Amino acid sequence: MPIYEYYCANCRKEFEVMRPFRESDAPGKCPTCGAEVAKVPSVFASNEGYSVKVPHGPAFRGNKS
């Protein structure tokens, strides 16, 4: 089952919801404030199982100052 990412603008928090593919367009519910929020576009959107993620971290920073 794919995991979908959501972002709550109220809490400024991201959270993940695991749900069936057929419910992929349904809004997510923020676990903190209960607001319904839109899905964050992700690599999971079009192809289940294609799970390449862009790494976050020091290696990804281009500029050294």
Ligand SMILES: [Zn+2]
């Ligand atoms: Zn919230």
